[in-house]
Amino acid sequence: MQNALLGSSLSEFHSGYRLYSVPALTRIPFDLNSDVFHFDTDIIIQLLIAGQRIRELPIPTYYGDEICNVDGLKYAWDVTKSTFSARMQEYGLLYERKFDCRAPEPGHDQYESKLDFPSPHTEALSRIRTGERVLEIGGASGCLGKALRARGCPVTGIDLFPPDASETYDAFHRHDLNEMPLPASFADFDTIVMLDVIEHLAAPERFVEALRNDPALTPDKRLLLSTGNVAFGITRLQLLLGQFNYGKRGILDLNHTRLFTIRTITRLFEQAGFSVTGRQGIPAPFPLALGEKSLVGRFLLRLNQLLVRVWPQFFAYQVFLEIRNRPTLTQLLDTAVSQSAERARKTD
Numbered sequence: 001m002q003n004a005l006l007g008s009s010l011s012e013f014h015s016g017y018r019l020y021s022v023p024a025l026t027r028i029p030f031d032l033n034s035d036v037f038h039f040d041t042d043i044i045i046q047l048l049i050a051g052q053r054i055r056e057l058p059i060p061t062y063y064g065d066e067i068c069n070v071d072g073l074k075y076a077w078d079v080t081k082s083t084f085s086a087r088m089q090e091y092g093l094l095y096e097r098k099f100d101c102r103a104p105e106p107g108h109d110q111y112e113s114k115l116d117f118p119s120p121h122t123e124a125l126s127r128i129r130t131g132e133r134v135l136e137i138g139g140a141s142g143c144l145g146k147a148l149r150a151r152g153c154p155v156t157g158i159d160l161f162p163p164d165a166s167e168t169y170d171a172f173h174r175h176d177l178n179e180m181p182l183p184a185s186f187a188d189f190d191t192i193v194m195l196d197v198i199e200h201l202a203a204p205e206r207f208v209e210a211l212r213n214d215p216a217l218t219p220d221k222r223l224l225l226s227t228g229n230v231a232f233g234i235t236r237l238q239l240l241l242g243q244f245n246y247g248k249r250g251i252l253d254l255n256h257t258r259l260f261t262i263r264t265i266t267r268l269f270e271q272a273g274f275s276v277t278g279r280q281g282i283p284a285p286f287p288l289a290l291g292e293k294s295l296v297g298r299f300l301l302r303l304n305q306l307l308v309r310v311w312p313q314f315f316a317y318q319v320f321l322e323i324r325n326r327p328t329l330t331q332l333l334d335t336a337v338s339q340s341a342e343r344a345r346k347t348d
Contacts, residue, residue, distance in 0.1 A: 005087040006048050011056055013044055024052045032098035037070055038078040045086045050101045091289050095247040113143035117287045117301060120195045120226035123280055123320045128191055135189040138177060138197035142168035156184055178202045186216035194225045199256045208272045223323040229316045230259040262312060262319045274323050281308040281316030
């Protein structure tokens with residue numbers, strides 16, 4: 001069971017005789033492990049997560065008197081609970097600090113491509129026409145930017161970290177999105193894309209207000225945006241059970257500063273003066289969690305898609321919005337003045 005959950009192939013998880021490399025131990029927080037008998041199982045789980053090498057050598061087995069003092073059922077339960085918690089942490093459903101020992105990934109490699117199954121990436125790609133000028137705000141690894149460029153779209157990227165490859169964008173600006181204004185003018189683009197970005201901002205309301213008041217973001221330009229749905233069924237169930245567990249990825253990503261439901265993200269833009277012209281619920285990325293070739297993952301994805309149609313507020317893992325700016329008061333007055341001047345000119 002442990003091998004299946006952890007993706008390992010050990011013949012024995014519970015031998016009492018072990019030799020540890022001191023440098024390997026410095027890479028894991030073993031001081032946070034249990035104070036009871038399964039602490040050594042926690043160490044093996046940590047070493048596996050940290051990508052350390054474990055070698056097994058067969059030796060004769062001897063049991064001392066202390067084995068008689070172990071409650072076998074409690075030990076089995078503790079081991080199962082630790083292993084299951086570590087696996088659920090990989091799915092982003094639970095979080096325990098002691099299992100957060102994977103080597104840090106440079107830049108934004110943890111944000112993987114979602115172009116092979118229904119996702120905000122595929123939804124954005126389906127709505128952008130060939131040749132459109134695109135500004136991608138917070139493009140992470142740049143997988144969407146590459147796909148758009150392959151379609152013939154000129155793409156400019158803005159992010160705190162540079163893209164993985166120089167050919168990802170036609171132009172790139174390194175910028176902290178919490179600082180306005182942005183280093184690119186909306187006047188130069190047809191579509192602005194912000195996928196899974198707004199939940200990372202320190203003050204989404206100020207950011208949206210700055211967008212609203214930018215005269216270059218005219219009503220003919222589209223904003224494509226996605227964010228997680230904190231009212232997703234699994235998150236609701238966890239909260240019902242008294243759990244609200246942040247993790248390394250998912251809706252409760254440790255880097256998320258604000259959380260939204262489908263209704264609250266819609267209201268955020270509508271109350272700022274935008275029109276939400278399209279809205280689509282997105283299923284959970286089961287192929288990403290279970291493997292793209294997993295039949296179970298594909299089945300769950302298809303089932304989730306069907307359920308999203310029935311009750312998106314509960315079954316949608318994310319929400320995708322298509323947004324347009326309504327004319328501001330300044331724009332309406334400018335239009336009225338110019339049209340009046342044109343009428344006067346024709347009358348004269």
